Amino acid sequence: MLSREVSSFLVQQMHMSQTAMRASHKDFETAVNQMKLLKKDPGNEMKLKLYALYKQATEGPCNMPKPGVLDLISKAKWDSWNALGSLPKETARQNYVELVSSLSSSESSSQGKPGADSKQPGYETLVVTSEDGITKIMLNRPTKKNAITTQMYQDIVLALEAAGKDDSTITVLTGNGDYYCSGNDLNNFTDIPPGGIEEQAKNNAILLRNFVGCFIDFPKPLVAAVNGPAVGISVTLLGLFDIVYASDRATFHTPFTHLGQSPEGCSSYTFPKIMGPAKAAEMLIFGKKLTAREACAQGLVTEVFPDSTFQKEVWTRLKAYSKLPPNAMRTSKQLIRNVEREKLHATNSEEISALQGRWRSEECTNAVMNFLSRKVKL
Numbered sequence: 001m002l003s004r005e006v007s008s009f010l011v012q013q014m015h016m017s018q019t020a021m022r023a024s025h026k027d028f029e030t031a032v033n034q035m036k037l038l039k040k041d042p043g044n045e046m047k048l049k050l051y052a053l054y055k056q057a058t059e060g061p062c063n064m065p066k067p068g069v070l071d072l073i074s075k076a077k078w079d080s081w082n083a084l085g086s087l088p089k090e091t092a093r094q095n096y097v098e099l100v101s102s103l104s105s106s107e108s109s110s111q112g113k114p115g116a117d118s119k120q121p122g123y124e125t126l127v128v129t130s131e132d133g134i135t136k137i138m139l140n141r142p143t144k145k146n147a148i149t150t151q152m153y154q155d156i157v158l159a160l161e162a163a164g165k166d167d168s169t170i171t172v173l174t175g176n177g178d179y180y181c182s183g184n185d186l187n188n189f190t191d192i193p194p195g196g197i198e199e200q201a202k203n204n205a206i207l208l209r210n211f212v213g214c215f216i217d218f219p220k221p222l223v224a225a226v227n228g229p230a231v232g233i234s235v236t237l238l239g240l241f242d243i244v245y246a247s248d249r250a251t252f253h254t255p256f257t258h259l260g261q262s263p264e265g266c267s268s269y270t271f272p273k274i275m276g277p278a279k280a281a282e283m284l285i286f287g288k289k290l291t292a293r294e295a296c297a298q299g300l301v302t303e304v305f306p307d308s309t310f311q312k313e314v315w316t317r318l319k320a321y322s323k324l325p326p327n328a329m330r331t332s333k334q335l336i337r338n339v340e341r342e343k344l345h346a347t348n349s350e351e352i353s354a355l356q357g358r359w360r361s362e363e364c365t366n367a368v369m370n371f372l373s374r375k376v377k378l
């Protein structure tokens, strides 16, 4: 079942523009054709999911009489479709596209030229693959150091929603290119809606609450493979991951004060808890940049690997973990996280209220303008 927050986010998205709607129809048609080209049988469970989403997307809620218990195949299909309840057609279409996209990406071995930003069907800015029981969500704007655009926040939410429900046992977030992520794309602030800065701050708040909320509620083990420097929100979120592996080339930088902003991603709660208030203050108030080894010593990073062997060592380790009993892993993760889930949601809300004030401030506007006019780099 979709959470109320995610549903309202999707509804908001649906109304965002007619253009996006048309694109989604086109993506759906492409996905339907792509399905026919798949070489590997995706398995019965996946086929049922796809059948249900297709029917919901094209006909709406299940409108067929329930088949008799002996008609096993028709009954399984009916159950699957009926389970989608009143899921909007647009959402079903989107979910169908995501699923087909993850199936076809796991089939294709090549993912375009390294270093170039390439678009994947279904996601503008991510490469999502599922293999060996691991769903990998890779930020894919290497030429912009994987800075997170508005589209990307929305794509990450959708990819996490899909990963939470797919057959994989572990989900991994990583970056394409030399950076893990340079944080919020500062150009997001230049997209001012008709209602002005007030409306922009409100929209940002909704987007950010949903985005961070997805990490708080993610049901399976969540791993960050920090392949290079990390900035801003990509660092603060690490407190919500279960494992953080880092290349020794990675750095961890939260320059909120320099940007006239304040911490998010629940870091005002998780960082003091992880590293103690004194070390957390140095990062979150004074913007001290940590090396991978420092971040590991302070408990933010699980383990550091030499950059030259980072990919090999991390994926070997994760493939072994992915073979562990999945339900036991989920249960343990949830036991660890459930204790503080309410607190995390409350922290998320408080941080966002503070940020709404910051986004309207002169300090923030000047800092963003200085970066965009190429006057200041971190």
Ligand SMILES: CCCCCCCCCCC/C=C/C(=O)SCCNC(=O)CCNC(=O)[C@H](O)C(C)(C)COP(=O)(O)OP(=O)(O)OC[C@H]1O[C@@H](n2cnc3c(N)ncnc32)[C@H](O)[C@@H]1OP(=O)(O)O
Residues within 6 Å of the ligand: 143, 144, 145, 147, 148, 149, 150, 182, 183, 184, 185, 186, 187, 188, 189, 200, 203, 204, 207, 208, 231, 232, 233, 234, 255, 256, 259, 261, 264, 371, 376, 377, 378
């Ligand atoms: C209604 C919805 C609105 C959505 C908005 C939601 C708002 C949520 C806000 C959540 C709070 C988040 C906070 C943060 O994450 S704060 C951190 C923000 N990040 C930064 O300030 C980093 C800025 N970047 C830099 O300082 C440098 O680029 C960096 C040190 C990362 C790398 O320097 P380097 O010299 O190696 O490389 P370049 O500067 O040449 O970068 C290459 C190109 O990439 C562009 N770039 C990099 N980072 C960003 C970024 N964060 N935003 C936008 N663009 C970025 C850079 O401009 C270069 O582009 P060009 O080649 O076109 O010049």
